[in-house]
Amino acid sequence: MNADTIEGLIHHELPAAADGDHGAYSRIVAGCQNAITGLALAIVRDVHASEDIAQEAFLRAWQNLRRLQNPASFLPWLRQITRNLARDHLRDLRHGPRAVDDAEAMIAAAADPQPPPVEQLIEDERQRVATELISALPDDSREVLLLYYREGQSSQQVAALLGLSDATVRKRLSRARATVRAELLARFATFACDSAPSAAFTALVATALGVASPVASAAVVVSALGAGAVGSGVGKLGVGGVGTGVTAGVAGGAAGGGLGFLVDAVVHYDWVILAGIGGTLGAYLGSRYLLRFAGNDTERTAIRGFIHGITATSAVFCFGMLLLVVLTHGWVPISAFAIAGMAVINYQYLVPLPRIMAPCFAREAQRTGRRQPPLTYQLTCGAPAVWISSVAALAALLYALFTSGRL
Incomplete structure (x- = not known):
C-alpha cells in the first residue's frame, strides 16, 4: 500500500472510525502498522516490545480519536504517541523493576527451576541479533531503513510515512550505506522484512x-x-x-x-x-x-x-x-x-x-x-x-x- 493510498484511506475511514466504527479503524491499523511498529522497533530494538508498544499506541489513539479535528494530523499524532510510549518503555528498563515485582519474579523462578527450552534459546538469539543489527545503524537512519525495506525500497513512501522530505530520506539512506558494511546492510534488509507485523x-x-x-x-x-x-x-x-x-x-x-x-x-x-x-x-x-x-x-x-x-x-x-x-x-x-x-x-x-x-x-x-x-x-x-x-x-x-x- 503506497503512501497516497494510506493517506486516502485515513481521510476516507477516519470520520467513521471517530463515530465508533471498529471496521473503519481496523483498516487504518492495517495500513499504518508497518510504519508504527517500525518506529517503535527503531527505538526499543526489541521486536516483541515494539509490537506491544504499537498496539498500545493504536488503542490510545482510538480512545482519543474524537479529539482529532483534522484527518491529515492523524499520522503525525500517532507517530508521536508511539515515540512517547517507546521512550517510556526504555525509561522503565533503565529504572528497573520495583521491589515487589522483583520478589514476585524470584518466587516464580524458584517455583519453576526448569532450564529454558530450545525454542526460548533460539528466540533469545534472534533478539540478540536483532538488537545488534539495529544498534549498528546510525541513530537518525534506523527508522528510515526499517521502513525503506518494509515499504518496497521507496524513499518517497518512507518520506510520506515519516513526515520528511524525500531529500532527507535519501540523505539518511546514503549515510547509512556509507557507514555500514554491505553484508550487514543485507542482513538488516532481511530482518526488516521478516520482522514486519502480519x-x-x-x-x-x-x-x-x-x-x-x-x-x-x-x-x-x-x-x-x-x-x-x-x-x-x-x-x-x-x-x-x-x-x-x-x-x-x-x-x-x-x-x-x-x-x-x-x-x-x-x-x-x-x-x-x-x-x-x-x-x-x-x-x-x-x-x-x-x-x-x-x-x-x-x-x-x-x-x-x-x-x-x-x-x-x-x-x-x-x-x-x-x-x-x-x-x-x-x-x-x-x-x-x-x-x-x-x-x-x-x-x-x-x-x-x-x-x-x-x-x-x-x-x-x-x-x-x-x-x-x-x-x-x-x-x-x-x-x-x-x-x-x-x-x-x-x-x-x-x-x-x-x-x-x-x-
Missing part, C-alpha cells in the same frame, strides 16, 4: 477496540465486533462468525465471541453453521496470542491447556445455540443457554487464566519494570474486558431477541 497484528488490535471505548448501543456493538477483526466482514458470516470468533479467543469468551454469532443465529440461522465454525476457529487462533508470553515448557503446556479448553467451550456454545435456534421457540431457552455459556467462559478467563499467566507476567515485570500486564492483554483478556463485553453481550442478546420477534 495480519494477526491488526486482528489483535481489533479485538481490543470494543472494550477500549464506551459502548454506544447494542446495534453498534453487534456491527463493530463483527467488522472489527476482519475489516468490513463478509455479509452475515462476517458479522456472526469469523469476526467475533477472533474476539471470542481473547475478549471474554462467550461474552464477546458468542455475541455476533448469537445475534446472527437468532435472526438469520441459515448461516449459523459457517458462523459456528468461524467462531470456534477464531477462538482457537485468537487465544494463541497468549503463547507469546510463555518462557518455558511448563508455562507453554498450561497456556495450551487453556486454549484447548476455551476452544472446546466456544464450540459447545456456538453449536448449542444453533440447536436451540432451530429446535425451540421463544426467548427463555436461548437466554438461559447464553447466560450459562457466558458464565462458564468468563470463569475460565477470570480464575484459571490469571493463575496460569502469573509466572509469565512476573518474569516480564522483572525484565521491563512494568507492574501491570501489557495494555493489549488487559483490554482483551483481563477482568475489565470480561465484564464490559458481558454487559455488551447481554444488551445485544436483548436486541436480537426483540428484532427476531422472539421477545
Whole structure:
C-alpha cells in the first residue's frame, strides 16, 4: 500500500472510525502498522516490545480519536504517541523493576527451576541479533531503513510515512550505506522484512477496540465486533462468525465471541453453521496470542491447556445455540443457554487464566519494570474486558431477541 493510498484511506475511514466504527479503524491499523511498529522497533530494538508498544499506541489513539479535528494530523499524532510510549518503555528498563515485582519474579523462578527450552534459546538469539543489527545503524537512519525495506525500497513512501522530505530520506539512506558494511546492510534488509507485523497484528488490535471505548448501543456493538477483526466482514458470516470468533479467543469468551454469532443465529440461522465454525476457529487462533508470553515448557503446556479448553467451550456454545435456534421457540431457552455459556467462559478467563499467566507476567515485570500486564492483554483478556463485553453481550442478546420477534 503506497503512501497516497494510506493517506486516502485515513481521510476516507477516519470520520467513521471517530463515530465508533471498529471496521473503519481496523483498516487504518492495517495500513499504518508497518510504519508504527517500525518506529517503535527503531527505538526499543526489541521486536516483541515494539509490537506491544504499537498496539498500545493504536488503542490510545482510538480512545482519543474524537479529539482529532483534522484527518491529515492523524499520522503525525500517532507517530508521536508511539515515540512517547517507546521512550517510556526504555525509561522503565533503565529504572528497573520495583521491589515487589522483583520478589514476585524470584518466587516464580524458584517455583519453576526448569532450564529454558530450545525454542526460548533460539528466540533469545534472534533478539540478540536483532538488537545488534539495529544498534549498528546510525541513530537518525534506523527508522528510515526499517521502513525503506518494509515499504518496497521507496524513499518517497518512507518520506510520506515519516513526515520528511524525500531529500532527507535519501540523505539518511546514503549515510547509512556509507557507514555500514554491505553484508550487514543485507542482513538488516532481511530482518526488516521478516520482522514486519502480519495480519494477526491488526486482528489483535481489533479485538481490543470494543472494550477500549464506551459502548454506544447494542446495534453498534453487534456491527463493530463483527467488522472489527476482519475489516468490513463478509455479509452475515462476517458479522456472526469469523469476526467475533477472533474476539471470542481473547475478549471474554462467550461474552464477546458468542455475541455476533448469537445475534446472527437468532435472526438469520441459515448461516449459523459457517458462523459456528468461524467462531470456534477464531477462538482457537485468537487465544494463541497468549503463547507469546510463555518462557518455558511448563508455562507453554498450561497456556495450551487453556486454549484447548476455551476452544472446546466456544464450540459447545456456538453449536448449542444453533440447536436451540432451530429446535425451540421463544426467548427463555436461548437466554438461559447464553447466560450459562457466558458464565462458564468468563470463569475460565477470570480464575484459571490469571493463575496460569502469573509466572509469565512476573518474569516480564522483572525484565521491563512494568507492574501491570501489557495494555493489549488487559483490554482483551483481563477482568475489565470480561465484564464490559458481558454487559455488551447481554444488551445485544436483548436486541436480537426483540428484532427476531422472539421477545
